[in-house]
Structure formats: C-alpha cells, structure tokens
Amino acid sequence: xxxxxxxxxxxxxxxxxxxxxxxxxxxxxxxxxxxxxxxxxxxxxxxxxxxxxxxxxxxxxxxxxxxxxxxxxxxxxxxxxxxxxxxxxxxxxxxxxxxxxxxxxxxxxxxxxxxxx
Amino acid sequence: xxxxxxxxxxxxxxxxxxxxxxxxxxxxxxxxxxxxxxxxxxxxxxxxxxxxxxxxxxxxxxxxxxxxxxxxxxxxxxxxxxxxxxxxxxxxxxxxxxxxxxxxxxxxxxxxxxxxx
Numbered sequence: 001x002x003x004x005x006x007x008x009x010x011x012x013x014x015x016x017x018x019x020x021x022x023x024x025x026x027x028x029x030x031x032x033x034x035x036x037x038x039x040x041x042x043x044x045x046x047x048x049x050x051x052x053x054x055x056x057x058x059x060x061x062x063x064x065x066x067x068x069x070x071x072x073x074x075x076x077x078x079x080x081x082x083x084x085x086x087x088x089x090x091x092x093x094x095x096x097x098x099x100x101x102x103x104x105x106x107x108x109x110x111x112x113x114x115x116x117x
Numbered sequence: 118x119x120x121x122x123x124x125x126x127x128x129x130x131x132x133x134x135x136x137x138x139x140x141x142x143x144x145x146x147x148x149x150x151x152x153x154x155x156x157x158x159x160x161x162x163x164x165x166x167x168x169x170x171x172x173x174x175x176x177x178x179x180x181x182x183x184x185x186x187x188x189x190x191x192x193x194x195x196x197x198x199x200x201x202x203x204x205x206x207x208x209x210x211x212x213x214x215x216x217x218x219x220x221x222x223x224x225x226x227x228x229x230x231x232x233x234x
Contacts, residue, residue, distance in 0.1 A: 045167045046167055075234065116131075
C-alpha cells in the first residue's frame with residue numbers, strides 16, 4: 001500500500017449513457033457495480049437496491065473500504081456514481097469498469113480528499 | 118420547491134466527536150440517521166449496515182432523494198457522513214441533527230453540485 005492509496009477519497013462521477021436501457025435494470029446495475037468493485041480490489045460486504053416507479057434505480061454496495069453507489073435518471077440518460085474508498089483500492093479501475101459496462105459517452109469526476117485513518 | 122432546492126447536491130461531512138461510544142453503536146447510528154432524514158424532509162426507503170471487527174460501522178440509508186451514508190472511525194473518534202439529495206430537502210437540517218446527536222465537536226463539509234433532474 002502506498003501512502004497515497006491509504007488516503008480516504010470520495011470520487012463523485014456524473015455520467016451520460018448512449019443507451020438508457022441499462023439505467024432501469026437493477027440486476028444488471030448490481031452486477032456491473034460488483035464487477036467494478038472486484039476490478040478495483042474492493043471487497044463487497046452487502047448491498048441494497050431500490051427501483052422507483054419510473055424505473056430509476058438507487059443502489060449501494062457496502063464495501064470493506066466504504067461504499068459504491070449509483071442513482072440513475074432514465075429520463076436524462078444519466079447516472080450519479082459515488083465511490084468512497086480507503087486503502088489499497090484502484091478507484092480508476094472501478095470507474096473504468098462502470099464507464100465501459102454502462103456504455104458511458106461522457107462523464108465528469110470530482111475527487112475529494114476526506115479525513116480518515 | 119425552489120429552483121435552488123431542485124438541484125442535485127452532494128454534502129460530504131467529516132466529523133469529530135467528543136465521545137466515541139456512539140461510533141460503534143450501529144443501532145443508535147441507524148436511529149440518528151433516520152431522525153436526521155426526517156428532519157430534512159427526506160423519505161427513507163431501505164437501509165444497510167455493517168459492523169467491522171474493531172466496532173467501526175458502515176451504514177447507508179437509501180432515500181427517495183438518493184442516499185445518506187456514514188462510515189465511522191472509532192480509533193480516530195471521527196466519521197464520514199455523505200448526503201446526496203435532490204428536490205425539496207433541507208440538507209442543513211439533516212446535518213444539524215447528525216452533528217447534535219453524534220456530539221460532534223468539529224466538522225468540515227464540502228458541497229458538490231451534481232448533474233441530475
């Protein structure tokens with residue numbers, strides 16, 4: 001573990017997709033987040049997902065290294081993805097898998113350094 | 118709903134407490150987050166909590182307006198609290214309840230405007 005990787009960081013991504021079908025498929029979104037977590041060496045502990053009447057999905061994976069969440073906006077073909085991590089985690093790999101598997105055409109990412117161990 | 122309140126916002130709070138006992142009490146933390154959500158006119162849909170071997174707690178409330186999460190660091194007497202919200206939500210009220218009920222002595226809050234409906 002490098003000193004840099006031991007810092008608590010929040011990565012906040014807003015992302016637009018080419019095909020919005022994935023944004024209303026909770027099971028597919030769950031599989032994508034789990035795959036992304038594994039790519040980043042993140043350990044998934046539990047998850048919770050909720051589907052709204054319009055098909056929008058809110059989902060969170062609880063991680064040994066904090067959390068990975070998604071909130072989809074099917075009507076806007078976009079999603080908010082938040083990754084809060086600490087330790088020996090490859091956050092870029094996590095977000096890369098999310099981008100690829102969601103078919104993201106454009107995204108913005110803000111990174112906040114947080115207090116933590 | 119005002120135009121300002123209809124914006125998607127992430128509030129990221131790092132907070133230090135005077136008495137660390139609350140940071141290892143998952144049920145109390147869950148009750149505090151639910152009380153905070155209600156104070157901010159936020160609707161709680163589901164929750165997921167995990168307790169680590171050292172007593173640290175990771176917990177997330179799924180909200181009709183996105184999510185409210187906490188990650189505690191008992192060994193540092195601190196916690197990371199993230200509130201992602203959209204719509205007619207009083208985020209200050211949410212964070213004020215968290216501050217009061219956790220007995221927070223010092224905190225920093227970053228606010229990120231996010232893309233969304």
